Amino acid sequence: MxxxxxxxxxxxxxxxxxxxxxxxxxxxxxxxxxxxxxxxxxxxxxxxxxxxxxxxxxxxxxxxxxxxxxxxxxxxxxxxxxxxxxxxxxxxxxxxxxxxxxxxxxxxxxxxxxxxxxxxxxxxxxxxxxxxxxxxxxxxxxxxxxxxxxxxxxxxxxxxxxxxxxxxxxxxxxxxxxxxGSINLDFSRELTREAAMQANSWKIEVKGLLGGHSGERIGDGRGNAIRTLALALLALQAKGTVELADFQGGKARNAIPDDATAVIVTNLDEQAVNEVLAAEKARFMQNYGAVDPGMEFVLTAADKPAEVLKAGDAQRLLRLLTILHTGVYAMSTVIPGLVETSANLGVVAMDENSVNVQFFPRSAIDGKNDEFALMAQEYAALTGFTAHIGTKSPxxxxxxxxxxxxxxxxxxxxxxxxxxxxxxxxxxxxxxxxxxxxxxxxxxxxxxxxxxxxxxxxxxxxxxxxxxxxxxxxxxxxxxxx
The missing domain is CATH 3.40.630.10 (Zn peptidases)
Incomplete structure (x- = not known):
């Protein structure tokens, strides 16, 4: 040899x-x-x-x-x-x-x-x-x-x-x-749809993020495409009526999502949507641009879907995606520079009838993963989702x-x-x-x-x-x- x-x-x-x-x-x-x-x-x-x-x-x-x-x-x-x-x-x-x-x-x-x-x-x-x-x-x-x-x-x-x-x-x-150690946490909810009422249909994509392993790279301060898109949709809601038809993002619970896509129906025209997205990109760059400079929003016209989520269902999803912690939660008090506890908002998968969200906390202290499991149940109660407590790895x-x-x-x-x-x-x-x-x-x-x-x-x-x-x-x- x-x-x-x-x-x-x-x-x-x-x-x-x-x-x-x-x-x-x-x-x-x-x-x-x-x-x-x-x-x-x-x-x-x-x-x-x-x-x-x-x-x-x-x-x-x-x-x-x-x-x-x-x-x-x-x-x-x-x-x-x-x-x-x-x-x-x-x-x-x-x-x-x-x-x-x-x-x-x-x-x-x-x-x-x-x-x-x-x-x-x-x-x-x-x-x-x-x-x-x-x-x-x-x-x-x-x-x-x-x-x-x-x-x-x-x-x-x-x-x-x-x-x-x-x-x-x-x-x-x-x-x-x-x-x-880590714990698998999932949130699910059945969806109710209704006829789309607004005139303009858009597909909004978040692209260009670095992504990467949610343990090794979580301490870099990289952006999360799912959270970025959810915040952008909330910003759009502040400017007009936004009906949500679809939301997809991420590839694995233990991978930081580098892309996400939503389809919306809205009374906002292209210029108004682009203005909001430009402001959201500027906010992202201020928070994450030093380590994750490639993020961009891509806006394209979409075929108008026949149905969208009922407003309450859309709001519950966006609320969950914005209150779930993603990124570093605590640094080690024992080993300088080591992330002790973190969480990754890894996947959102939606079909006509339901939506599933994959969430993945990690910690060097097993009891903190137990705390995340308790928090998940409370988040689910606040948002009308069902929390699923999965495998806990020591x-x-x-x-x-x-x-x-x-x-x-x-x-x-x-x-x-x-x-x-x-x-x-x-x-x-x-x-x-x-x-x-x-x-x-x-x-x-x-x-x-x-x-x-x-x-x-x-x-x-x-x-x-x-x-x-x-x-x-x-x-x-x-x-x-x-």
Whole structure:
């Protein structure tokens, strides 16, 4: 495993196999079946559990049979998003990889390096590593949407292990030793429609926002397209009669929405609407323009819909979208510069009969997520929505005496000539669920450098793949000699 191109090409070859299989969260049957067949044919002992998690075991190298068991862990699902207008069916279409000199990207869609590249590295290492103790590769389902794979993973697959290397972080020179918990909150309401009464029909789009991961990027102060559009509609209501026919926005609860669209019927003419939108853009730029300068409103004429929401229903929706907190809620009092608690207004999905809003708080303090659940019930009561309290994922607290962290930081410095950053992150990792099932498990999380995950701009920095593989392989050598 010495040659740079051999390692990089080998890992990317494994990644290409995953990219060819549609693997949206909640739809992992095909990729799970592939992994079971592929890893079995590679000579490993493979279990595919009832949730489609994959657990593959490789015996220790000769002479290292008494070494502690180490787990390499990642998730097989991905957040599937596409550029506006790009033809893409996440349940049918493969990811089209574009390899440049510096980056690996995808044509028109998210890349799925989160966490396909972590799984690909584990596949490559399981096939090629030498001089190691017993290894286990665990690949879970549905990490992005609900962590149901980690939640239902049998404890027996974790309790006989000493170390776990989670391969789901985003910077090759960072070692994650703790992560935030989260809670899935949804709001739903049945809608009543009535005949449209006003004369002018417009489609209003919010475009050009940066979006991004709602944990890693929430502290940047980026704008939220759903909130931006809701505020613009309220501003229009202050100038005239506005009937709401449709509101759509966002792509995933854990992605900051970069676009949103509404269809309205109003007595306001084009000039009046544009004046309000110009004022709203100026307000946005004052609040967010320093970090999110590309936002724009696009106004186009729309076919007049036969029906619109009853005024009360429209007002209840806009009220909910403006009172839900989105962005940083509190900074850590323990770790300078770390976001402690945040929330993301991620998705609004409307059809003829109902509307659903996805809301996603995170916190390093589990009790604060409980507070958000209580707040959600109160917000629902105030707005006439029904609150749905979903999965609560636990946080993962740092182990100050981690042998694995010590081995990996020392190895990284020896290999790269610089210190590895050790940090707790404001994002969710499956390690919290693993810790609940084996509190003695010594865990860290690492990853190659990926940029703009959960967006069509997602890309992988190619030069970080070999250092990451080298780090894992040498760590396995050192564990084998413990």
């Amino acid at each position: 010495e040659q740079n191109n051999e390692i990089l090409d080998g890992v990317l070859d494994e990644f290409a196999k995953l990219a060819a299989i549609p693997r949206k969260s909640g739809h992992e049957q095909a990729v799970s079946d592939f992994l079971k067949k592929y890893l079995t044919e590679a000579g490993f002992s493979v279990v595919q559990d009832e949730k489609n998690n994959i657990i593959a075991d490789k015996p220790a190298s000769k002479g290292f049979e008494k070494a502690p068991l180490t787990i390499l862990q990642g998730h097989m699902d991905m957040v599937c998003v596409a550029e506006k207008g790009y033809a893409y069916d996440p349940l049918k279409d493969p990811i089209k990889l574009v390899r440049g000199e510096k980056y690996l990207e995808a044509e028109g869609t998210s890349l799925g390096a989160d966490d396909g590249i972590g799984v690909a590295e584990a596949m490559y290492i399981m096939k090629n590593a030498k001089d190691h103790g017993p290894l286990r590769m665990i690949v879970t389902v549905d990490e992005e949407q609900g962590m149901t794979g980690a939640i239902h993973l049998g404890a027996e697959h974790l309790q006989d292990a000493s170390f776990l290397i989670n391969c789901d972080s985003e910077n090759y020179d960072e070692l994650t030793v703790g992560s935030a 946080g993962w607290k740092e182990n100050k005496d981690s042998k694995l962290a010590k081995i990996m930081t020392e190895t990284f410095k020896a290999q790269n000539g610089k210190d590895m950053k050790v940090e707790t992150i404001h994002a969710g990792l499956e390690c919290g669920w693993h810790f609940l099932k084996n509190p003695q498990l010594d865990m860290v999380s690492i990853g190659v450098t990926t940029i703009d995950i959960h967006s069509p701009k997602e890309r992988l920095l190619l030069e970080t793949v070999k250092p990451q593989v080298d780090l894992i392989v040498e760590t396995l050598h050192k564990i084998a000699k413990l």
